[in-house]
Amino acid sequence: MTLLLQDSSPAQESWLTNRRVAWTAALIILAIAAMLSLRLTQALSVKKAITNKLPIPTVSVTQVGVTTVPSTVEIIGTINARYDMPIGVEGDAGRISAIYVEAGDRVKRGQVLARLNVSVLAPQVTNLEAALEQSRAEAELADAEYHRALAVGASGALSVEETQRRKSTSVTAAAKVKVAAAMLAEAQARLARADIRAPSDGIILTRNVEVGQTATPGGEALFRLSENGDVELRGQVAEQDLPLLKLGQEVSVKLTGTSTIYPGTVRLLGAVIDPQTRLGTVRVALKPDPNLRPGAFARAEVTVSNAERKVLPQTAVLTDDAGSYVLVVTPQNKLERRAVRVSGISGNGVTISDGVSNNEQVVATAGAFLQAGEVVKPVLRDKGAS
Helix, strand or coil, X not given: CHHHHHHHHHHHHHHHHHHHHHHHHHHHHHHHHHHHHHHHHHHHHHHHHHHHHCCCCEEEEEECXXXXXXXXXXXXXXXXXXXXXXXXXXXXXXXEEEECXXXXXXXXXXXXXXXXXXXXXXXHHHHHHHHHHHHHHHHHHHHHXXXXXXXXXXXXXXXXXXXXXXXXXXXXXXXXXXXXXXXXXXXXXXXXXXXXXXXXXXXXXXXXXXXXXXXXXXXXXXXXEEECCCEEEEEEEECCCHHHCCCCCEEEEEECCCCCEEEEEEEEEEEEECCCCCEEEEEEEECCCCCCCCCCEEEEEEEEEEEEEEEECHHHCEEECCEEEEEEECCCXXXXXXXXXXXXXXXXXXXXXXXCCCCCEEECCCHHHCCCCXXXXXXXXXXXXX
């Protein structure tokens, strides 16, 4: 019995020692975990404190407003004379002896623009004038002799045959007068056509003739005249836009490189569509102006309708791979990303067809530097400002 007690005592002591080691290790692990938990709690507290100290960004916002947006049709073309009249030689060919106008001069109907050499025509007219006078004198003499024959014929002093001969001579002389007058009128007309005259009031557009040049009928026009100085825009519009235009619609015309607006009205719409370009022609009547020179390139806009559209500044609409979007400020002053559909661009900004509601606040500028969910301090700018 005593021997058994002595043998079990060392085993019991070994078991107690192992328990003490296990408890000691557990206590050490618990202490380490407590220390790590304390450190983590302190770090989170410091981070939260730092975050709370960061200032809230102030952003400029605008309210979604409804604006009347005009729907326009653009016309592209050139300025032309409304009635461009070529002027050339009407009669015989001849050499130009004098020119009296230059391009840009305003002329009156019948004004002499240039003159052909008349060194041959003028003597012919003089010769025919003399021939006409001679024929008239002979006709008067023949007529007088015929009347004397009638006076003495009743007394039998002259025979009937002589009276008839004098009558025939008188009629022949009168006919010769008519022939001479006709020849003189023809020569005078030919001489008159040596003067190249303006067919109407207007402005000389071009002068393609020099002194000494030979001008021929049917050749190149010597002058081009804009009748009454009227000008118009001759342009083209897309096939789908042509039905939107009406005669008498007001048009705003701008020359390339200038900001001056020249008012006009639609005066003529083309009857056909070009099968190659799918464009139709339009003519816009313009008031005469020294700056509206034929050949100048111009653009015109016609307002065909007005519609109510939501408008935002161009800087408020952002774009990325997902499409167009805006940053909307919620009632809690948090940013919310909102996809929008852009329907066009107007003078007031970008027109939006879907994605935002009236009077919502949208970040107007610097939206690319902000993120959805971020808290901001909104500052409202003028509604609808662009």
